[in-house]
Amino acid sequence: MRSDKSLTSFKSLLxxxxxxxCRLREAPFVASQILITRDVEGFPFREDNKIPRQxxxxxxxxxxxxxxxxxxxxxxDHEKLSPNDYVRLADLHLFDDKGSPDVVIEPRxxxxxxxxxxxxxxxxxxxxxxxxxxxxxxxxxxxxxGLVSEIEETVNFAQTADLGYLTSSPEMVGxxxxxxxxxxxxxxxxxxxxxxxxxxxxxxxxRVRGYRLKDSDSTGAYFTLETSRMLGTTPxxxxxxxxxxxxxxxxxEERSREKLADDERLFFKIQDCYAQARFCSMFSYGQAMNVxxxxxxxxxxxxxxxxxxxxxxxxxxxxxxxxxxxxxxDQRLEQRATLIRETLEGLPPPRKKRKS
Amino acid sequence: xxxxxxxxxxxxxxxxxxTVNGVSQKIYxxxxxxxxxxxxxxxxxxxxxxxxxxxxxxxxxxxxxPDVAPGEVTVSAGRSDEESCPxxxxxxxxxxxxxxxxxxxxxxxxxxKIEEDLLxxxxxxxxxxxxxxxxxNKQSLKEFKTLYDKALAAEDYDEAIRLRExxxxxxxxxxxxxxxxxxxxxxxxxx
Numbered sequence: 001m002r003s004d005k006s007l008t009s010f011k012s013l014l015x016x017x018x019x020x021x022c023r024l025r026e027a028p029f030v031a032s033q034i035l036i037t038r039d040v041e042g043f044p045f046r047e048d049n050k051i052p053r054q055x056x057x058x059x060x061x062x063x064x065x066x067x068x069x070x071x072x073x074x075x076x077d078h079e080k081l082s083p084n085d086y087v088r089l090a091d092l093h094l095f096d097d098k099g100s101p102d103v104v105i106e107p108r109x110x111x112x113x114x115x116x117x118x119x120x121x122x123x124x125x126x127x128x129x130x131x132x133x134x135x136x137x138x139x140x141x142x143x144x145x146g147l148v149s150e151i152e153e154t155v156n157f158a159q160t161a162d163l164g165y166l167t168s169s170p171e172m173v174g175x176x177x178x179x180x181x182x183x184x185x186x187x188x189x190x191x192x193x194x195x196x197x198x199x200x201x202x203x204x205x206x207r208v209r210g211y212r213l214k215d216s217d218s219t220g221a222y223f224t225l226e227t228s229r230m231l232g233t234t235p236x237x238x239x240x241x242x243x244x245x246x247x248x249x250x251x252x253e254e255r256s257r258e259k260l261a262d263d264e265r266l267f268f269k270i271q272d273c274y275a276q277a278r279f280c281s282m283f284s285y286g287q288a289m290n291v292x293x294x295x296x297x298x299x300x301x302x303x304x305x306x307x308x309x310x311x312x313x314x315x316x317x318x319x320x321x322x323x324x325x326x327x328x329x330d331q332r333l334e335q336r337a338t339l340i341r342e343t344l345e346g347l348p349p350p351r352k353k354r355k356s
Numbered sequence: 357x358x359x360x361x362x363x364x365x366x367x368x369x370x371x372x373x374x375t376v377n378g379v380s381q382k383i384y385x386x387x388x389x390x391x392x393x394x395x396x397x398x399x400x401x402x403x404x405x406x407x408x409x410x411x412x413x414x415x416x417x418x419x420x421x422p423d424v425a426p427g428e429v430t431v432s433a434g435r436s437d438e439e440s441c442p443x444x445x446x447x448x449x450x451x452x453x454x455x456x457x458x459x460x461x462x463x464x465x466x467x468x469k470i471e472e473d474l475l476x477x478x479x480x481x482x483x484x485x486x487x488x489x490x491x492x493n494k495q496s497l498k499e500f501k502t503l504y505d506k507a508l509a510a511e512d513y514d515e516a517i518r519l520r521e522x523x524x525x526x527x528x529x530x531x532x533x534x535x536x537x538x539x540x541x542x543x544x545x546x547x
Contacts, residue, residue, distance in 0.1 A: 161499050175483070
């Protein structure tokens with residue numbers, strides 16, 4: 001494994017991966033992520049006041065360096081990333097947007113896999129995708145668990161017979177596999193059914209959170225679903241059930257969209273968003289994300305041309321506060337509005353499709 | 357959401373629909389009160405409350421209910437928050453505050469509290485049937501045989517069957533001597 005000096009490869013990863021991942025679609029299912037957490041036997045779970053971060057990070061890095069399958073991977077120190085690259089990596093799901101860990105990534109072949117080092121636990125192996133088909137989930141799980149197994153030939157991970165793999169949180173014991181999905185559910189939100197969704201998901205062991213990027217609130221009708229029960233079950237069983245749940249939510253969202261397609265109130269709301277996006281001179285992150293989410297819904301309902309989606313896809317990661325590192329708060333509001341106005345320049349007003 | 361929590365007056369995060377005597381009403385709650393409420397009712401009550409009959413048919417109960425409803429979990433009386441892990445020094449108070457443990461040894465140091473937490477989070481306290489997650493060494497085999505004998509003695513056949521599968525996998529044999537038959541009939545033993 002090479003160090004973060006080889007940032008040329010890292011930059012090319014950002015360029016090539018941008019076209020492949022996290023293109024926010026008008027479809028309800030946006031992206032998915034599988035996380036496998038592992039801690040090294042005889043190691044504390046993470047650094048704290050008693051164990052200096054630098055030492056532990058270095059030790060963990062050495063452990064990874066000794067693993068053959070990671071020879072061509074590169075180590076990226078989060079402190080050396082520019083805010084823009086940080087946000088883009090987080091948006092590609094190749095970086096944790098909450099814990100600020102260092103990552104190890106394979107930049108050349110399949111830039112969909114990363115290892116978070118020394119975040120909440122020693123290692124978190126992550127793979128991302130954007131398909132909810134059970135077959136696709138399973139293929140990605142096989143790929144990731146294969147990598148973990150190869151590493152396990154060199155490294156002993158903490159585990160017991162009774163509890164399976166041990167991690168820093170009792171929420172992540174057992175198989176220590178967590179599944180996450182990013183869904184875009186504006187129609188359910190407009191119909192005020194998100195309360196039901198949250199309740200139903202909680203009842204079956206799935207947490208629902210608003211999607212957020214670093215330093216920003218959750219907005220824009222994007223929701224992250226995450227499994228929270230993994231003890232006493234196999235990853236395949238977990239995948240089958242989670243994919244089924246996501247599929248059901250997608251169907252519910254599509255039904256709600258069909259109902260809303262002829263709703264005058266929604267059309268007026270989208271018109272309103274169009275006007276804001278074209279002519280506003282200041283936008284908070286929350287306002288901007290809500291506008292983008294409704295415009296995307298408008299594309300899905302046929303109010304705007306299809307190619308608007310491509311423009312909108314690229315906006316969210318560039319709208320959060322971290323994307324304007326040197327701007328003062330009021331400048332940030334203006335710059336955000338300018339970015340939206342420039343992106344949507346020349347966009348015609350929304351029009352309802354004529355019924356044939 | 358501009359509404360306030362009906363329990364404590366904080367800004368509301370969640371809106372629940374409750375039907376009392378055929379009349380539907382919205383209940384606005386903040387996160388804290390929402391989880392308190394979730395913990396005070398059983399799973400069946402919960403599903404009845406949150407879905408109309410039609411919605412329940414549309415959304416399957418995909419993950420199944422946990423063995424113990426969250427409300428049934430009790431906190432042991434007289435536990436000292438000063439307990440600490442002999443290896444990393446993490447105290448029980450720290451764990452309760454952050455929900456994070458310091459090292460693998462913490463699982464033994466705070467075993468009682470962790471067992472309660474596992475039950476409320478996962479609905480179970482063991483992960484025995486996942487063979488892939490089990491260390492393949494002599495010590496674990498011995499441990500499993502002891503657990504298997506205990507399960508047989510306690511007539512816990514489900515547990516015994518799972519343990520038998522694990523032992524079979526570890527030793528490369530299919531069935532250890534004295535294999536129990538499933539009380540639920542043919543086919544149950546294979547998972």
